[in-house]
Amino acid sequence: MAVITYREAVGRALREALQDERVFMMGEDIGRYGGAYAVTRGLLDEFGPERIRETPIAESGFTGAGAGAAMAGMRPIVELMTINFSLLAMDQIINHAAKVRYMSGGQLSCPLIVRTVTGGGASVGATHSQSLEGWFAAVPGIRVAVPSTPHDVLGLFRAAMLQEDPVMFVEHTLLYSTRGEVEDEPYVIPFGRADIKRSGTDITIAAYSRMAVVAMRAAEQLESRGISAEVVDLRTLSPLDSETVVESVRKTGHAVVVEETWYTGGFGATVVGLIQERAFDYLNAPVGRVAGEEVPTPYSRYLEQASIPDEARVIQAVEAALGR
Amino acid sequence: MAVITYREAVGRALREALQDERVFMMGEDIGRYGGAYAVTRGLLDEFGPERIRETPIAESGFTGAGAGAAMAGMRPIVELMTINFSLLAMDQIINHAAKVRYMSGGQLSCPLIVRTVTGGGASVGATHSQSLEGWFAAVPGIRVAVPSTPHDVLGLFRAAMLQEDPVMFVEHTLLYSTRGEVEDEPYVIPFGRADIKRSGTDITIAAYSRMAVVAMRAAEQLESRGISAEVVDLRTLSPLDSETVVESVRKTGHAVVVEETWYTGGFGATVVGLIQERAFDYLNAPVGRVAGEEVPTPYSRYLEQASIPDEARVIQAVEAALGR
Amino acid sequence: MASGDKLDGAQLIDFYRRMLLIRVFEERSAEQYMLGRIRGFLHLYNGEEAIAVGAISSLQPTDYVVTHYRDHGHALAKGMDPNAAMAELFGKATGCSKGKGGSMHLFDLEKRFMGGHAIVGGQLPLSTGFALASKLRGDGDIALCFLGDGAINEGEFHESLNLASLWKLPVLFFVENNLYGMGATVEQMLAFHDEIYKFANGYKIPSVRIDGMDVLKVREATQEAIAHVRGGNGPFLIEAMAYRFRGHSMADPAEYRARSEEERWRMRDPITTFGASLVDGGTATQEELDEIRTEVEEIIDAAVQFAEDSPFPEPEALYDDVYGGM
């Protein structure tokens, strides 16, 4: 067991992946710069410029090149510097990478990994603070992983490398410096298995990525108020492990779903829908939803803080759901 | 009162809009070709090439040009031939048009109308059959209209022209030839007012765009089975009139939400979430969801039909919700 | 013979046969479309057959071909079985894509025909990826990427040509300039419509403009381009001037263009002119050509029959091939 940072976990996962000759990386400033979040530091020296490929600032072009290389049998890992810039690569991901297997009747496949960074809280304004992973999770043909701990980063990335389809591997900007234990022996966390990060009996809190961390902190505080919260970390949005969530709610009878993106259209609503559909008779109160405020993320620090869910809002929603 | 087609309603709305000198149109093949769906036929002759501007096939470029012109005081109407191609213009719409008011502290505004076409059912395959309007409705700063009848097209387009923010005006490929009555005197349908297209007492069916038409047909058939369904047509996804939906459910005690896009991540989940949150004590059964099958839309006709919700599936969901 | 390689009579006749196969395939497709057996968008390649045949006949079997939605010609030229192609248009389970792709999304992995992509310009980034894969593996295959004049409008054209040149990728960009997008002319779409091929030079990509109605000229230019590309010198761009004899798709009566313009181009029909030259040059007799038409018609009629007789996909097929490994 070693304690490493989330950033180091990504780096380790990439180094492991690069042992496979078919794997190479492409992205903006992943070379000498070391990546905008210092994740790829050192890789250029270790693996050379043929495999750690510095790209032009052309998201559609190089993501599509990754998709093509994947269709031709390689295992490219493309880095989109932040998920905000995926808006420029949407067509290649959604209309090409995701659909080619189906549209070719199963002939082609596109095992492309797109690593990217989601979330707000870094004071970088509305164009740089969005959480768009839910949109990709909606598209059949794509897988989406959203790890919240170094342990999950490593296990999920290994699973991502085993997929035969495009994977959006979505890291969180504020988690890179968080630390956690990882096992030494190589473990894999299969996609589609939510993780009960904390068990409890009074209410289920379902969350993912940084909001799973926020939910854990909220659960600790709730404990001191005498509320036993079970925290379910979804870990992958596609496939979505609704089973684990629904099972938990059947046990607790209450639920709150937490996410960072906007309420309207948020992925959490799908989870709410599944819970009320499959645990209706177990629910003692409406499923609560905690999501980002419905505004473009403001730069100014206190405004920004107010726009992103925090422990206090999770606690409030939990207490509301429990009628306290 | 005249009976006109949905296509004619769009044409009439455009002609009205073009009376304002600040209005001009841009898009692919909107000129001599008359638009891919023959909606803009005749406009070039009537208004000339300065105002009916044939563009290169460059969705990001000309949508952004529209956004810029709107910021500079014009009232551009941009046509994206189908909503599938909006994937190439996402950045300009979401990171520029939608955010400029907020990010400029209210100094700039972007009254840009993007007209586009959604939906499947025309045997044009997975890349051309998506229903992505819900994604835009999730973004603060954008308005989204999704008319289901010629009457609503006209009234909502007039309202769109009164907005001071970007509007996605989303037409449906299979509705263009449908007919309906429109009043002669100029009426406006304000954004954010859902329409009870049919009142009923046993169950609420919430839908929009072509699925509102499907819901109406299902409701007719349900009537003959002794089920009185109330059909609420959302008409705009942003703003979303959850009040009317929730009121209806409080009355009927049952609800089904119908949409054409994929279940996971679908906009309908947000509606389900709102219903269960605000009408929890009135609900006698889980809110049902009817959505597209979770596959890229297949070309082959019977497969495609099976992938898109139809009356039978709505009826089935209604009966399930009512425990029949 | 203008061509850089030595072509014998049999090969020339084979080009004729290939072009005719495409033509007849599409004539029959149009009929079946009118009968409602083919649905959705059907974009015919009529008039441009010399390009697919001249270019693709110059490739190795393991070279990649990728193209747009007007893809029947490229698919057949790369060796796709006409039965599988026609069945795909019919949406049948025996189609190359099991009926799921349709006319705009043909694929044949075994032949390295990588689609059939219906988003204008979308195939360009993919083509650089095929070339990159080949280059990284060092297996010597190149990618041939067809695109319309309209695809040049898209930002992905720029991003892909820059990347290909920067990384010296083995990709041959082949512009089929048929003067129109849908209803818009190249003049309406491109500031540099009169010298598209030269535009490539801005990226330090060499290029040439050729007559796309002459299969031998196409072949000659392609072979020179391939020598450059396969030689490790990076990409090349060919602009072939051509014309689609029919509307953009079956739904389009092409009212935006003059009938006289159409007539002028039809006079240069790549199949009839090439056939006439074969007869004039003594390579084939008219009877031999007629016989080829009969053979080709039999093949295509059989393909129509095959498609007609094939079953639609089973309902459960709806959920197949969304994800792999399941």
Added chain:
Amino acid sequence: MASGDKLDGAQLIDFYRRMLLIRVFEERSAEQYMLGRIRGFLHLYNGEEAIAVGAISSLQPTDYVVTHYRDHGHALAKGMDPNAAMAELFGKATGCSKGKGGSMHLFDLEKRFMGGHAIVGGQLPLSTGFALASKLRGDGDIALCFLGDGAINEGEFHESLNLASLWKLPVLFFVENNLYGMGATVEQMLAFHDEIYKFANGYKIPSVRIDGMDVLKVREATQEAIAHVRGGNGPFLIEAMAYRFRGHSMADPAEYRARSEEERWRMRDPITTFGASLVDGGTATQEELDEIRTEVEEIIDAAVQFAEDSPFPEPEALYDDVYGGM
């Protein structure tokens, strides 16, 4: 005097003052960033001040300016109040964008400074829209669009230059070629890195490359370009060679470039060299320049004080300005 227009001593001194205002604004910003009062990304324009001042001083007040996230220089040169700019960096309610935009998203509609856009290349389509609005109204205003060498990589560069040329839009594209994106060099990003300006000619857009470290050369070239653009001849592109003296953002120690390279460029500092030329030419004395520095420092110190003293936005402001007319 190299400039096409007649400049008197007062004007020359004013250029010096304007460049210095930007420099000092940013020096103070960097300090405040280290103190944690400015957050997020802060991209300094150090070394490139001659471009903003030389180019923007050539405009009419109603001309539009739009740029990227490295926008302090352009905003101040277009006349933004330093108090409003600094308060924005502090995230205060008195900021030009009420604290909502931050350093990367400065706006001043009254001055027709149209932002501050943080998505690389995103400002390019917008700039064609400003120009189109002006052209449709016939009001004679032009749009000046700044972009980095990195923005040329994006497809929107292609789409926007084509549209601007095709429609003869009154837009001046101004490339600030500072040799790097973030850590990537132009050589790593552009196949045509050595002749970016010539690439514009492919779109039939005339262009010129200039020294971006010399405010008078920038002004001269801009005036010629503006004459072309305002004259109804369509767009023009200027490539100015420059260098950012600091890292890409405050977070970047710029380890990817040689200190000797930095030193070489710092020798050509556009402010000190211009100041020296003013003294050498007898236009100003060193004392006068020192006095200007003192004045400028007072203005910026006051701006910092203003920002510091200003309130943060009220919590309710979170929901303001999402939609209009409400």
